[in-house]
Amino acid sequence: MDDSAAALILSALPDLTPHDLSVVDRLLDLLRIHISTASSPASPRLYVAAVDALHSSTCESLDSSTDSTSDDKSHVTPDDATDDTLDHAPNRTRHHGTDQTATAVEFDIKTRCWKLKRRRSSTDSSFSSTLTARSNSLGPSSMTTSRSNSFKKRQLSHRQGIGAPDKSEEEHVNKHNKSDREAINGHEKSREDINGHDKSREDQDKLDSTKETEADWTSHIPHSEHNQFLINTRWDKTSLGPMRTWPPILQLMTLKMLADPRPANLYWGQDRIAIYNEPFALMAHSRHPAMMGATAADAMPATWPFLKVMMQQVQDTNTAFSLPEFEMEVHKENGFLEEAWYDGIFSPISDTNGRFQGLYNSGYEITNTVLMHRYARLIHRMAATPDFDHESPWTHIVKSCEEFGRDVPMLLVYSAHVKPTSRSDHCTLHLKGSLGIKPPHGQALNTFDLDDSDHVLAPAFRSSKSLGHPVLLDPSHESFQHFRSGIDWRGYLEPSSRIVVMPVLTTGLIAGFIVMGLNPRRPYDDDLKQLVRDIWLTCTSVLSSSVSFDQAREREKVLTRELTQRERFIRKLAVVTNVGIYSLSPTSILTYANPKFHDMLESTLETESSQVFGFEHFVLEDDLHKIIAAHEDCKAQCTNVSVEIRLKRTWFPPGSSNEQPCWVLNSIVPDIEDGQIKGVIGSLSDIGHTMWALQLQKDSTEAALESKKHLEQFIDMTSHEMRNPLGATIQCAEDIARTIDEARVSFSDKDLSELFESVSENAKTIAFCSAHQKTIADDILVVSKLSSSLLSLSSASCQPETVAKQVVRMFKAEAANATVDLDLEVHSSYSIDWASCDASRIRQILINLVSNSLKFTKGRNQRQIKVIVGSSHVAPPEYMSELQWHPKELLPPVLSNNNEIFLTLQVQDTGKGLSREEMDKLFNRFAQASSTTSSTYGGSGLGLFISMQLAELQGGRIGLSSQPGQGSTFGFYVKVKKAMATQEQEQSLRRISETLETHLPRNVDKSLDILLVEDNVINARILSKQLRAKGHQVHVAIHGQEALDFLRTTKYSQGSDSNAVELDVILMDWEMPVLNGIDCTKQIRQLEEQGSLKTHLPIVITSANARPEQIEVAYAAGTDEFLSKPFTVTQVLEKIRQMNN
Missing domain, CATH: 3.30.565.10 (Histidine kinase-like ATPase, C-terminal domain)
Structure with missing residues (x-):
């Protein structure tokens, strides 16, 4: 609810009639919530004035004709409640929100009194009539006095719950209300006489008031672990008593304190009982949870002398006390103690009579401001230019950090002496100063070699030197823990959890290293990272300013000597390289060219000649515009340009008698000095072999695509040739099946019926195989059409x-x-x-x-x-x-x-x-x-x-x-x-059948026992049926392993009985699952060699793979004969006869 809604309710209260009493109750509850939770309600005294007016206006209606005289404030509206109302209010202090607090309490008490008065009148009408008659006999002033004294007694009761008042004030109140109590007693006696009550109505009022006050206000406290801990605290063991008996002002301040997002707490009563919210618990650290409900003296014995004087000053002066920039240790996760700074304020809390009740303490965190100010002082002191005549830059850096023990708890400063060698620069480090470590110390060597030392810091030094920026030591490495031991840490006297190594560079060379421990009570966040960077840059600046002119001149001599050597090396390299290198002036005068350049172009033009160099003498006319445009673009746009061109010079590719122009890659870069282009530098690389290989690959790709096209055409032709005879085959099979069906109706001879059944089964088998063949052909044709986008x-x-x-x-x-x-x-x-x-x-x-x-x-x-x-x-x-x-x-x-x-x-x-x-x-x-x-x-x-x-x-x-x-x-x-449906109907599926082969004669010379090893069920069924029709015994195995298992049951196996099967021949398919025919044949021959099989078993391998090399593999495996598919049963028997002969 906002202030405008509250004002609307206030203006409506005086006009409400007794019929609106339930509405009035609800509106008053809303106002109570608003005045206790609003941050700054407009004119807080308007609320008290409104409820005063409500007392008078509604009491007249409630008591009927009982009290015809109303209070002077009965006609006061929120608009009439001006400063005069505030002037008649009790004396109150107005420091840091205390006026709003007292007003809220007064409004709360008056609202409760009004509700009690209304309930008393509405629940006992007969008593109300009698009381009215009695009040008329006593007079209006007596009634008003009794109401006033009753209200004062309730105020006094609340104050006694807060703290004991002064004795003189209590005697004054008792004396002032003596006559009022006598009048009240008279009223109560009359009530007892009239209604026969055993207890006075005043006691009943007190009971109702107690119930109203002792309502479970803690249910309004937001639910959290800390707030539940606060509620469960044994407040009955303190001077405050149980929470349900707390006075409204303490309830209100407790709710306000718990809603405060800042660290806040209350010190209540003369004992200064501590009550605090969850953010304050983080600051309290080890004092929590014992501090909750304890006195300030017990909770903070170390600081109590100061707090005692300060709190007494706040109480005496009724003025807030500010405590700027004080440090607190904040307990973070994983036991981390964090440095934190706050601005605190202790505000007095008084009731509506101006009586001091306690203090409200809240704080604002200013950690970032304090740290930034401290960091700035450190950087400012370090950046101050020292007197290098009396102080070295290293000493200046150490002294700058002496004062800042928290931010620099440990410091090591090493200078670097670099000695150039033939292979690399040799670097020796010298200790120039330290903080927290006093030599001799194991971690602070006076001198050590950077490249060869096994010192714990050497890897970090080398890494930071290579990277060119600060690096952190790995805290998980055991050397990190070893390094931290034995150091007299400054500041918090705690080891740093982060140690940084900073390389100090001057003129691009390493000048030294700084090893610094960081604040152990600050996280390694962006601010701390920025501090490290600022210290690093400042130290670099200080060192750079200290480099002497002699050192710089000596270094210049060394660099000049090295530059001369490198120039000599580059010139020699240009002579022996396989790339033509040249340079042209802005006017295209050839200023430099290596020998390879002249060889590639077959040029005799001398450098430094005044003659303009022209590429038209060396480049094919078709590519001349490309190289000219490349040079113009390089000079105009100052960018690198590369172009592939053909020269007039020719060459013969490998294995070819055709002469071709040489290909070269011309790469050009602008020669820029002081922002002005001084010419171009170019190179010519022979790419003839590369271009020839690319062309060869292109030709091969085109040939492969052409071959693929021919293959697809072949597949189309093959599918066509396969499908044509299938039509006749299917028609013949269908005719056979139809003829058999008609014959089955006409003839009933049993033998003829069996013949028909056999022929019918064969015809269906032919039809199925033909359909399978057609499916394969259809798939090949569909793939071909899909690849050619013809489907x-x-x-x-x-x-x-x-x-x-x-x-x-x-x-x-x-x-x-x-x-x-x-x-x-x-x-x-x-x-x-x-x-x-x-x-x-x-x-x-x-x-x-x-x-x-x-x-x-x-x-x-x-x-x-x-x-x-x-x-x-x-x-x-x-x-x-x-x-x-x-x-x-x-x-x-x-x-x-x-x-x-x-x-x-x-x-x-x-x-x-x-x-x-x-x-x-x-x-x-x-x-x-x-x-x-x-x-x-x-x-x-x-x-x-x-x-x-x-x-x-x-x-x-x-x-x-x-x-x-x-x-x-x-x-x-x-x-x-x-x-929509059409009259055309779906055609039925055509029954597929095949013609039958010529019936084979059944007579054979000898009945054979044959083991047929075939994984195709249909092929096995047909072949075994035809062999049985010839009078032979056939045993079927669906793969090689099953065939080996069957052989163990024959008479040729060791340990078999005389009644076992006697095999004559094995028909072995090649391609089978589990164990193929080739491997099975090898294992059979191994069993024969081992003696597990008593005799040599004839084996005929059958396969559709009949290339000469495949037939050779079959004979090498141990087969006696090879028979290619497809074949007839006559061919099989003929092959067996030949093998036996």
């Missing part, structure tokens, strides 16, 4: 849900054979009936995802695949947020109009799952999850790459989420347009 979309109306159902139906049989649950789910977001899109491309993506899920779900304990179709107006949809989308660099697409929508499809499986590394490379071309994926599950590695490209082509993206062992979720979304 186009063909949009048509379709039902996306129907497309998904077709794909699920397509894989139903395969899933059932693998005992995999394959289901379709329509998501709740799906809102598409008909859509315009390329259904074939959507179907192609979904087929790839479902076929991958089938591969990885077979053989799992839980086998379930779910296809989910949905739709969304945003991409990616929220229900697919867990997927990791590809390509990652693309932003999500947006819809361009209301007719568009995103079609979403997900495939969730319970397969083996993928790791993070496998997911990162899954969508690359020809890439699979791992190196074992192809051998275990098959595939070309093109499916997901094509799916990603197709999804992106249709305005969408593809993504996945997976965890190893927990399955995977693949999903994609594409942009489609909503469409």
